[in-house]
Amino acid sequence: MPTTTAIFGAGVMGETLLSGLIRSGRTVEELVITERRADHAEKLKAKYGVRVLDNAAAAAAADVLVLVVKPQDMTGLLAEISEHVVPGNVVVSLAAGITTAFLESRLPDGSSVVRVMPNTPALVDQGMAAVSPGRHCTDEHLDEAEALLRSCGKVVRLDEKHLDAVTAISGSGPAYIFYVVEAMIEAGVVLGMPRSTSTELVVQTLYGAATMLKETGEHPTVLRERVSSPGGTTVAALRQLDDHKVRAAFITAIEAAASRSHELASPLD
Template sequence: MATTAILGAGVMGETLVSGLIRSGRNPADLVITGRTPDKVNALGEKYGVRVLSNAAAADVADTLVLCVKPQDMAALLDEIHDHVAPGNAVVSLAAGITTEFLESRLPEGTSVIRVMPNTPALVDQGMAGISPGKHCTDDHLAEAEELLSSCGKVVRLAEKHLDAVTAISGSGPAYIFYVVEAMIEAGVVLGLPRATSTELVVQTLYGAATMLKETHEHPTVLREQVSSPGGTTVAALRQLDDHKVRAAFVTAIEAAAARSKELASGQG
């Protein structure tokens, strides 16, 4: 079985390791690295996987998954450059790091895949966008897809769309948490105990998301089913429209995409 190395086994790295093992991957085929020896050794013991240096991990791996912070990527690529063999796949989970950046700092012709994951991967409900580099083979792209599928869903798309993916699914959980916070606070203002308000909102969110996923109905249809003429829901929705909440969400997501583009082009 091919060996996969997770370089920089922090939160997302551990998420991948645990997801792969739950999906049936042999721990003997996994290698992890990390900057903090105590933490990475504890992870190695927890999952029964090997702990190596970055260079040694690159030497033994067929697939290298780069999970370091964007600002640490250049140094990592320098460290592993001479240890990446022809036929290896390099998968990057670092936000704003382009395939061009990776390819320019790896051996000529290296097969590179860029990934934009999100935090629900922690509960096996992730949504990842993946894009191939210039030299990426179909087999390597399929391998990356399978890798990420261990902790959620995966969609393939051209790299030019990854700023939008970052803005929608990468940052998206924060928008949902923001709305949930507001709804819980409204319940408290209306006199509900905070714990009760939280339970009502979280289960409502879970139920609404499940309806969207399982009924395959357009959200407009589902919204209209709840909105009786002259009722409570339309009274609330009118306030949201009056405050231009829908437009604010579109503007906010556009801003996130613009910031993602800035980061990718090295403008801050």
């Protein structure tokens, strides 16, 4: 018998997951969403043909409950759905900073919980998600959570202690890439190119470099050295980056993001 998956909170990430599941072969009969904005709920119902229920009804109907609300809304949502979570259900949380212990403490004893850290490239089916099981999570339930996330990207399984680092690297990572891309495009404009041309050059260069990393399996140092001819233009640029301690700045920035992730979760524990 097919399982029913309920997505609580059909904002950007919730809709991304919904559309990914449908593209991967899930039928709309197997899916339920909740959305507190009535106009948005109607749009999703018309677009996907999916059922829209209130939180309690969705929880009662679901085998897999996917929580995609903001962290500050999680306590209220758990209070609404807790009595409808039964043995055999799995609760999957995509809310940043919400620990499995926090979820377990507000759900029936023995509830199977999975914590997920996704990222925004899931919007184009190129997401990178990490999943961590709670104390009572079965292998079957963890497999189910991974299958959900694979509908819009890649998934790795990690101990929960690593999720602050995951948040800092892949969760926030797209913003770092966009930051560098912005700078490179601006440099092209400073050098006299039209912004549209500079943008095309940078975006395709980024795409090509990422594809090389993925498909060759070579270490980034090896690939970088192949572009860096002695005394050439690339070496001149890289020397400036080293002189400005850009590598160290990136490491420090990512450490700061991981620290902030931990701080945001602490008041909820």
